[in-house]
Amino acid sequence: MSMKKKLGMGVMTASLGLSLIGGGTFAYFSDTETTNNTFAAGTLDLSIDPAKIIDVSNMKPGDTMVREFKLTNSGSLKIDTVNLLTDYKVVDAKGDNAAEDFGKHIRVNFLFNWDKESEPVFQTTLHELKNMDPDVVQKEVWDPLWEQKGGLTAGSANELWVEFEFVDNGKDQNVFQGDQLEVEWNFNATQGEGKDI
Structure with a gap:
């Protein structure tokens, strides 16, 4: 074998060896x-039933009207708080109310049962309810009702x-003869604090 052939074979062998070494660095087991x-x-999802809690006419001083309503949690999360926002508009039939606000003459008594002997758990006027912090009803009415459960759980009412x-x-x-009050109650439900699940 000539020197050229030996030299050529040596270079090829070296190249092959280098390529195997270099290629070997990429050979490994894998799994995905x-x-x-x-x-x-x-x-x-808070729902109120009925959607219209009261609709009366021909009221006179001294009249009382008890109405039932149901708060239902139709969502999947527990409702922690329900704030009540109140707004109303007085429709003055004769335009002679001057500075008198019909809402100051309507008392709202929140009850835990329908019995006439039942004491209100919270009472105020529509005027005061409209102007108070909306979480007051939460603290005075819902908190005592939900004290053991810590809120209104999913699927409960x-x-x-x-x-x-x-x-x-x-x-x-x-x-106030012939006057009308258009009252809007907005129940605003919120969740509790987040937690590790």
Whole structure:
């Protein structure tokens, strides 16, 4: 074998050896696993039944009206708080109310049962309810009701009663004859704090 052939064979052998060494650095065992994960948000869904709690006419001072309503949690998360926002508009039939606000003469008594002997758990006027912090009803009415459960759990409901009273103040209340109150109650439900699950 000539020197050229020996030299050529040596270079090829060296090249092959280098390529095997270089290629060997990429040779390893491997295995792959894939996980499929899901994050799904829960729902808050508070419903009120009936949607219209009261609709009366021909009221006179001294009249009282007890109405039942139900708060239902139709969502998947526990409702921790329910704030009540109150708004109303007075429709002044004769335009002679001057500075008198009909809402100051309607007392709202929240009750835990319908019995006439039942003492209100919280009472105020529509005027005061409209102007107070909306979480007051939560603290005065819902908190005592939900104390053991810590809220309104998913799928549960609570029945409540409210008594509206046209307060007879023993004075001339003729300015309210024919007047109407359009009352809107907005129940705002919120969740509790997040936790490890």
